[in-house]
Amino acid sequence: MTTQRTMPASAAGGGTASASPNEGDYRWVLLAEHCRRTGETSQMVHTRRKRGIWLDGKHTKLASKKRLYVNVEEYNRWVENQKH
Template identity: 45%
Template sequence: MKHHDPAAKHAAAPEVRITIEPEWVLASKYEELTGTTPNAVHQRRKEGVWLDGTHCAVIARRLYVNVKEADKWIRSQVSQRQRAY
């Protein structure tokens, strides 16, 4: 007769990890990720460099950054500088 070990069943189960990559993050989290301060984000908004609803948004008095759009903007700046040389 085989002995059944319930702990062995759980030990063999694979670990499942879920990765979430949000499109919008708080400006403070964006600073952690990139080093760009919330003040720099506000300045880009003020100068019209970053557009509300595209690159950033203020919702309930909290500043958010669209990471994907911010990355696109950075890539466009890099390619413009390379063309200038």
């Protein structure tokens, strides 16, 4: 079973780290970081949430102070399963 640990925002850029110490990537990233990495807009993410395409707790997570995180692993699965 994999658990997650939270790193201080100053050390992690505001995300939750994967439990594996060898992994350099994060499972959850702030919406702004997701947008920077993928080129998507925040509006695209919010629209998927509103339409029920992305589920809170699976694809996204709303944390304290209403900060929205995106699950990188679930985003990648979602992209891979899109029909071309």
